[in-house]
Amino acid sequence: AQTVTQSQPEMSVQEAETVTLSCTYDTSESNYYLFWYKQPPSRQMILVIRQEAYKQQNATENRFSVNFQKAAKSFSLKISDSQLGDTAMYFCAFMKPSDLGDDKIIFGKGTRLHILP
Amino acid sequence: NAGVMQNPRHLVRRRGQEARLRCSPMKGHSHVYWYRQLPEEGLKFMVYLQKENIIDESGMPKERFSAEFPKEGPSILRIQQVVRGDSAAYFCASSPFAAALGTQYFGPGTRLLVL
Numbered sequence: 001a002q003t004v005t006q007s008q009p010e011m012s013v014q015e016a017e018t019v020t021l022s023c024t025y026d027t028s029e030s031n032y033y034l035f036w037y038k039q040p041p042s043r044q045m046i047l048v049i050r051q052e053a054y055k056q057q058n059a060t061e062n063r064f065s066v067n068f069q070k071a072a073k074s075f076s077l078k079i080s081d082s083q084l085g086d087t088a089m090y091f092c093a094f095m096k097p098s099d100l101g102d103d104k105i106i107f108g109k110g111t112r113l114h115i116l117p
Numbered sequence: 118n119a120g121v122m123q124n125p126r127h128l129v130r131r132r133g134q135e136a137r138l139r140c141s142p143m144k145g146h147s148h149v150y151w152y153r154q155l156p157e158e159g160l161k162f163m164v165y166l167q168k169e170n171i172i173d174e175s176g177m178p179k180e181r182f183s184a185e186f187p188k189e190g191p192s193i194l195r196i197q198q199v200v201r202g203d204s205a206a207y208f209c210a211s212s213p214f215a216a217a218l219g220t221q222y223f224g225p226g227t228r229l230l231v232l
Contacts, residue, residue, distance in 0.1 A: 004159075037223075043206060045160070045223035091159050104150065104173065105210075105221060107159035 002027045004094050004108035012114040013082055020067075021077045021111050023092030029053075033095045034068065035105070036077045040088040048090070051075065079113075087115045119144065121211050121224035129230045130199050138194040138227045142211030149192040150221060151177075151184060154206040166192060199231045 003026045013019040025034070036048040051059045051068050058066050063080045079086055092108040122141040130136050142149050147168050152160040162176040166186035177184065181199075186192040196203055206228050210221035 042225075043228075044225050045208060045210075047220075047223075050220070093159075104162040104165060104176070105152075105160070106162070107152075109157075109159045 002029075002032075002094050002096065002106050004092050004106055006092050006108035006111050008111045009109075010112040010114070012116055014116050015082060015084060017082055018078060018080045019082055019113065021079075021090050021092075021113065023075045023077070023108060025073050025075065025092070025094050027073070027094065027096065029096050031097065033097065034066075034075045035093040035095070036064070036066070036075075037091045037093060037107075038086075038088045039091065039110070040085075045091075049077065082115050084115050084117060086113065088113060121146075121209055121222050123207075123209050123224035123227050125227060126225060127228045127230070129232065131232050132200055133198050136196040136199050136203070136229055136231075138196075138207050138209075138229070140192040140194070140209030140211075140224060142192070142209075143213075143222055146211035146213050146222075148212045148214065149186050150210040150212075151192075151194050152208045152210065154208060154226070156205070160208055163194075196229075199229075201231050204229055204231045 005024045032053045034051045038046045038048045049059050049061045049064050065078045067076045089110045089112050091110045093105050095105045097103045124139050149166045151163040154160045164177045164184045165173040181197045183195045206226045208226045209224045212221045
């Protein structure tokens with residue numbers, strides 16, 4: 001069974017700093033997707049970034065980028081020039097696409113990120 | 118294009134009552150997923166449905182919980198005889214087709230509080 005581990009329950013950084021959130025996962029699959037979701041106080045689940053395992057290039061979305069190390073099964077999220085609006089819970093997640101359609105997402109327990117003014 | 122809609126956003130029930138949670142997927146999406154988030158936890162998969170079919174219910178408790186996605190209308194997650202441990206946020210997600218490039222679009226969730 002696949003598992004996702006986020007070892008940092010909570011982090012705080014000053015506004016404008018760069019912060020890295022860690023995530024490791026366990027799977028025997030070769031083809032899968034990895035995600036970072038943001039959950040602000042409104043508790044809406046917002047997709048931040050997505051990585052396909054077959055792509056070697058790390059995904060980037062504006063100030064958000066990932067460091068995907070497939071062999072190490074590591075998928076960290078880097079937030080550059082952090083902003084107050086980045087304060088949220090961040091979930092790392094894994095999905096193995098299935099021809100049967102059984103593509104459920106498996107989430108880590110989350111990292112609570114505080115951006116300090 | 119409206120996103121995934123869930124209602125009610127907040128639901129309060131007393132122990133023993135029934136809770137019905139509704140999810141309207143995005144237009145054109147025929148795949149619906151339900152997840153539950155307990156306090157201070159990540160989301161956990163409950164059930165995956167296509168129109169009129171339950172594809173995978175491996176994450177759903179065997180008793181008191183049921184889900185449907187009829188040909189017409191929203192998907193319904195039904196919890197009978199609720200207990201305090203059912204208090205959680207319930208999220209629905211939809212996708213246009215299976216393994217749709219890994220993209221599931223989430224609704225805003227329903228917060229269920231059992232008194």
